[in-house]
Every structure is written in C-alpha cells, then in structure tokens.
Amino acid sequence: MSSTSESIDLVAGPQQSEGWRKDARVVSLISAVHFVSHVHIMLLPPIFGEVRKAFGVSYTDIALALTAFNVASALLQTPAGFLVDRIGPRAMLTGGLLVGAVAISIAALLPGYWIFIVAYGLLGVANTVYHPADYSILSATIDGKRIGKAFSIHTFAGYAGSGVTPALVIGCAAIWGWHGAFLAAAILSFAAAMLLVVAGHVLPKTTRKVAAPAEQTAGHKVGLELLLSAPVLRNLFFFLCLSMANGGIQTYTVVSQQALFGTPAAISNVALSGFLLMSAFGVLLGGVIADRTPHHERVAAIGFAFTSTMAILMGWVAMPGLVLILVMSVGGLLNGMIQPSRDMMVRAVTPPGSFGKVFGFVSTGFNLGGMIAPLAYGWLMDHGQPQMIYAIVVAFILLALLTAVTRHKPQGNAAWTL
DSSP states (O other): OHHHHHHHHHHHHHHHHHHHHHHHHHHHHHHHHHHHHHHHHTSSGGGHHHHHHHHTOOHHHHHHHHHHHHHHHHHHHHHHHHHHHHHOHHHHHHHHHHHHHHHHHHHHHSOSHHHHHHHHHHHHHHHTTHHHHHHHHHHHHSOGGGHHHHHHHHHHHHHHHHHHHHHHHHHHHHHHHHHHHHHHHHHHHHHHHHHHHHHGGGSOSOOOOOOOOHHHHTTOOOHHHHHTSHHHHHHHHHHHHHHHHHHHHHHHHHHHHHHHHOOOHHHHHHHHHHHHHHHHHHHHHHHHHHHHOSOHHHHHHHHHHHHHHHHHHHHHOOOOHHHHHHHHHHHHHHHHHHHHHHHHHHHHTOOTTOHHHHHHHHHHHHHHHHHHHHHHHHHHHHTTOHHHHHHHHHHHHHHHHHHHHTSOOOOSOOOOOO
16 A cells, blocks of 8 residues: 555655646746837837927827827727637737837837837837736746746736836936837847747647537636626726726826926836735736636735835835835735736636637727827826826726625635645
C-alpha cells in the first residue's frame, strides 16, 4: 500500500511542478503584452498639455483623440472576441501589437491634427484584441485553483504599465520631445510582438473546446443571446462605471489639480503614478482574496468606499503635495484590490468556450466610458469646472458599487485555498 502511494506521489509531483511552470510561462507572456497595452492607453495623458499646445487646440479637441481610440475599440472589440474564439488568441495578440506600433508611429511622424486623431483611432483598433485574447488564454489554460492569482498578475502588469508610463513619457519627452516619447512606445510594442513570435509556442493557438455532451451544455446561452443576457449586461454596465470613474482620475488629475489648487504638474504626476503603481500592488492583494472567497461584491464595496473618499478629498480639499501623493497612493491600493474580483464576476457568468466573446463584450464598457469621459471632462475643464469632474467620478463609483452588491450571489462556501 505504501509503495503504491509512493509511486503516485512520484508521478504527481513532477506533473504538478510542470503545471506550475507552464502556468508561469503563460502568465508571464500575457502579462508582458498587457503591460504594453496600458502604455498605449496612458501615452497621451501625461503630456496632454504639451500635445494640445503643439496642435493649437482646446482640451476638448485633443480629448477627441481618446474618444476616437475608444469608439474604434467599442465598435470592434466584440467582433474581435468572436475572432479570438474562432481563429485563436495568439495570432490576434501579435497582430494587435504590430498594428499598435504602426498607429503610434503615424501619430508621431506624420504632421497634422486630424492625422493624429485617425492614428489614435487605429490604435483603438489594435486595443480590441487584448482583453478578449488575454482572458481567453488565461481562462482556458490556467488551473482553476490559481485563476484568481493569474488574473491578478495579469491586471498587475497592466497597472504597472500605466504606472511607469507618466515617468517614461515625461523623461522621453524632455530629451526627444513628445514625438520621441511616442516613438519609444512604438518600439516597445514592436518588441512585444517579436517576443510573442519567438516565445509564443507556450500559448494555445486556439481556445475552442471540443463540444461538450448535451447534458453539460443544456441551458447555456450562446452568441448574441449570451451577450444580451442580464448577468453579462450587468457586467458591461459595471465596466462602464469603472471607466467613467477612472477616466476622470487618470486623464485629468494633473490639469484639474493645477486649476483647483495650483498644484505643480510635477507633484500631480508623482501622485498619479502613485495611484497607478499602488493600484498594481493592490491587484496582487486582490488576487489572493479573489481565490479565497466567492463574495467578490464585498471586496468591491471596501475598495469603492476608499476610492470615493479619495475623489472627494481631491475635489474639495487643498492638500499639500505629500498628502496628495499619500491619499492617491492609498486610494490606488484599494482601487486595485477590486480588479481581480471584477474579473472573477465576469468569469462566473461565462460558459466554457465563450471567454473571448464575453470578455470582449463586457470590456466594451471601458470603451463606452472612454468615448464619453474625455470629452465630458474636457468640456468641464474648458468651462472652468474642474471640481465637477470629481463629483461625476464619485457618482459613477457609487453606481459601480450598487451594481456589484446587487448582483446574483454565488452558491456554496468560499474556497479558502492557496
């Protein structure tokens, strides 16, 4: 009896170790891609004022670039999700990175305001592949006991990309101008595409499943019926609220704090980086929590309570520089903690084989918010109402909180495992 158990342990040990190694390789590659995608998203905000002056336009006009980005993503992200499920995520990711490199290069090298807007629209097309492909790969390949941590590491990489981008962009712009900062981001995107070409063999070429028996698939909605179901639409709205709230913080912190309290741009950029970087570490904490409890709405409630408090302080209290940095950093930590639970809420309502289309569809909520937020907040800045930005941010945080706490609660006990 003991020899049999010993044999099983000898077989299971290497298999378990190999499973960890494979998961680590997959998560590392996907996280690298997600890092680059967030560099794309945060490329413009740190030098918003400089680019606006270069083109001689208003805040609303230059915000149109972000709207073009999000319109393209909103229109095409769900079709991209269907393509991910059909032709495979690896090819889609590689193509997205290459298209992103081309779009950023056009924005940097070709003159003219409208060419810049069109280039940002093309960058939005590239952005459509990341969430559907990333989540499709992670959901299909990572062991279920580690999926929460995998989501958290993936999201951590994205927030890390957002967090380092302000310093990266400002440093490059100081040496080579904003054109040089854009070209540096284009080179980074091309390098990530080459990484996928060289090392992407560990990723699945397709995540489509062999058809399950009828008794297992009975009751599962598919296609548009699935996307238009109440649980999926609820997650779409949840993502929209998060986008509207985060859009005000990420894009307009620097200019709004300067307009409200005369805060120097250098201090506001440090505070913004603190928010984004601490959000990244909060994501790691949230990943451990997400694997240990099915009550993801409770995690969201705690995070939203602190984030809304941060926004209120930013809009109505003239804080010294160090206090602003501390408040935004703590708010970022709690904001990041929400993100893995957000992803687990989506995964909980997604049937196997539909991860690409569902994550693509609900992620469109980010783009819908991204279409509205830059123009709305830019209009407020142009009309001398920066404080209203924070009022709207708080309102959408509370809407997101309401959406999370009223969702259908999962059955069963928490799986408190490592």
